[in-house]
Amino acid sequence: MMDTQLVMYEEDFKKILAVIQRLVRDANAKGIFVVDKNGQLIAEAGEVRGIDTTSLASLTAGSIAATGGLAKIIGEDDFPVHFHQGARDNLHITLVGGRIILVVVFDDRSSLGLVRLRVKKAGTEMGKIFEDIQKKAESEAATGTSTSPFAEITDDDIDNLFSE
Amino acid sequence: MSFINYSSREINCKIVYYGPGLCGKTTNLQFIYTKTNPDLKGKMISLATETERTLFFDFLPLALGQIRGFKTRFHLYTVPGQVFYDASRKLILKGVDGVVFVADSQIERMEANLESIDNLKVNLREQGYELDKIPFVIQYNKRDLPNAAPLDELRRQLNPSGVQDFEASATTGEGVFETLKAVAKTVLSDLKRLSR
Numbered sequence: 180m181m182d183t184q185l186v187m188y189e190e191d192f193k194k195i196l197a198v199i200q201r202l203v204r205d206a207n208a209k210g211i212f213v214v215d216k217n218g219q220l221i222a223e224a225g226e227v228r229g230i231d232t233t234s235l236a237s238l239t240a241g242s243i244a245a246t247g248g249l250a251k252i253i254g255e256d257d258f259p260v261h262f263h264q265g266a267r268d269n270l271h272i273t274l275v276g277g278r279i280i281l282v283v284v285f286d287d288r289s290s291l292g293l294v295r296l297r298v299k300k301a302g303t304e305m306g307k308i309f310e311d312i313q314k315k316a317e318s319e320a321a322t323g324t325s326t327s328p329f330a331e332i333t334d335d336d337i338d339n340l341f342s343e
Numbered sequence: 344m345s346f347i348n349y350s351s352r353e354i355n356c357k358i359v360y361y362g363p364g365l366c367g368k369t370t371n372l373q374f375i376y377t378k379t380n381p382d383l384k385g386k387m388i389s390l391a392t393e394t395e396r397t398l399f400f401d402f403l404p405l406a407l408g409q410i411r412g413f414k415t416r417f418h419l420y421t422v423p424g425q426v427f428y429d430a431s432r433k434l435i436l437k438g439v440d441g442v443v444f445v446a447d448s449q450i451e452r453m454e455a456n457l458e459s460i461d462n463l464k465v466n467l468r469e470q471g472y473e474l475d476k477i478p479f480v481i482q483y484n485k486r487d488l489p490n491a492a493p494l495d496e497l498r499r500q501l502n503p504s505g506v507q508d509f510e511a512s513a514t515t516g517e518g519v520f521e522t523l524k525a526v527a528k529t530v531l532s533d534l535k536r537l538s539r
Contacts, residue, residue: 184537185346192350217438218402218418219346219355233385233404237418241390241399244434327347327538328354328411329531337531340408340415341524 185215186316186327192222194308198301199224199281206297207289209268212282213305214239221279235282239272243280262291273298276306278313344438345534353414356530357438358523361463362445363455364396364424367484370513371445372403372419375523378516379405397423400435407527417527424459433466441478441530442467443522445513446501448483448491456501478529481508482522487515 199211203225210225212232218240220232242261250258261272271283271294281302283294346355360368369389376387385404392398401421408415422432436442444463446456464474483497494510502508507525511518 184344187346187348187350189350192348215346215438217344217346217357221346221348231386234388234402237388237402237404241402241434244437245399245431248430248434327534328413329347329534329538332410332531332535334532336410337528337535340410340531341528 184316185219185312186319187221187312191308191312195222195305196224198304198308202283202297202301205301206283206285206294208283208285208294209288210284212236212239212284214280214282216240216243216274216278216280225284239280239282243272243274260295271295271298273302275302276309279305279309281305345440345530347413351414352412353416354410354534355416355418356440356527356534357418357420358441358443358526358530359435359439360419360421360443360445361432361436361459362424362484363447363452363459364426366424366445366447366452366456366459367511367513368421368424368445369395369397369401371443371482371484371511371519371522372401372421374513374516374519375405375419376403378520383407396425397421398428399423399431410531415531417530419523426458426462429462429466432462433469436466436470436472439467439470439472439477440533441480441526442474443526444479444481444501446481446483446497448485448497449488450490450492453492453497453500456497460501475504478526478533479506480522480526480529481506482511482518483508484511484513484518486510486517487512 203211208225210227212223213221214236215221218237220236246258259274263270268284268286273281275281285294360371362368383406388402390399403419405417420435422435444460467474481502509518509522513519
């Protein structure tokens with residue numbers, strides 16, 4: 180099955196941001212990233228300065244894709260939770276609703292148990308938000324009420340991007 | 344699949360460079376990376392073996408400018424070309440918006456080109472795409488080499504449906520940006536068509 184295009188409106192974005200900002204506090208995390216399975220960064224919260232977020236998003240998606248492939252080889256659907264332990268910082272990565280990846284960066288101010296517990300609750304909330312986004316996209320597609328900015332662009336708009 | 348973010352007013356699209364081993368996919372990205380204004384590009388990531396063969400993918404994020412107030416970003420990926428990395432190639436094609444097939448013009452690589460383009464069709468089909476329905480351009484790379492096959496022959500074998508194609512020499516950069524512009528334009532035109 181092909182994915183539908185992901186369209187994120189301001190109100191959905193605010194809901195996601197609220198969930199991850201709370202998760203940063205509840206889990207004592209350093210930073211949190213929400214990444215699309217195709218490698219695009221959707222939202223971030225916490226101490227994320229100095230982190231190359233575009234690369235983080237692309238590599239996270241690559242890693243999830245690779246381990247998902249491994250899962251299928253041994254007869255599993257997916258490995259929905261990943262934990263990477265470092266000398267100072269750790270990564271906790273969760274697949275939400277099969278499409279979104281929640282990345283939590285934490286250090287010894289928190290613990291794996293706490294992160295796991297808090298991520299579980301936040302993951303459920305986030306799953307619900309993305310389900311609504313998906314439903315909205317599907318109903319827009321079905322009724323033809325999509326408001327994509329691309330509906331109005333002209334060939335000149337596209338050419339202008341390459342005019343330099 | 345492209346991602347339209349109204350909150351940050353951004354549109355992200357994914358372009359994959361496909362082709363047989365050592366055809367110059369990574370070299371295309373490296374040339375784009377070295378010639379792009381630092382403000383417009385992110386870090387280039389290469390997941391490669393010790394001998395610099397692509398192991399999983401190369402990744403280069405590029406910002407092209409604005410369309411109707413939306414920042415337009417392209418994420419360029421390459422696949423590993425070697426035949427036995429097929430599982431990885433399939434993963435990278437997920438969510439693709441446009442494909443560049445980089446052919447190796449050397450006459451002795453014709454078989455490898457054909458095998459790779461067939462593999463592209465099979466792997467796209469597994470993701471629910473058809474090659475002739477998605478934005479697709481072909482680049483005949485290594486035109487500068489003495490053993491390059493004639494252009495007509497490459498076209499006849501690799502481009503029977505007559506998609507946009509370009510001659511290139513990725514090491515000197517000839518044809519690299521022309522190819523990128525063509526695929527990016529096709530992706531944007533396709534987004535426009537789909538949103539109507």
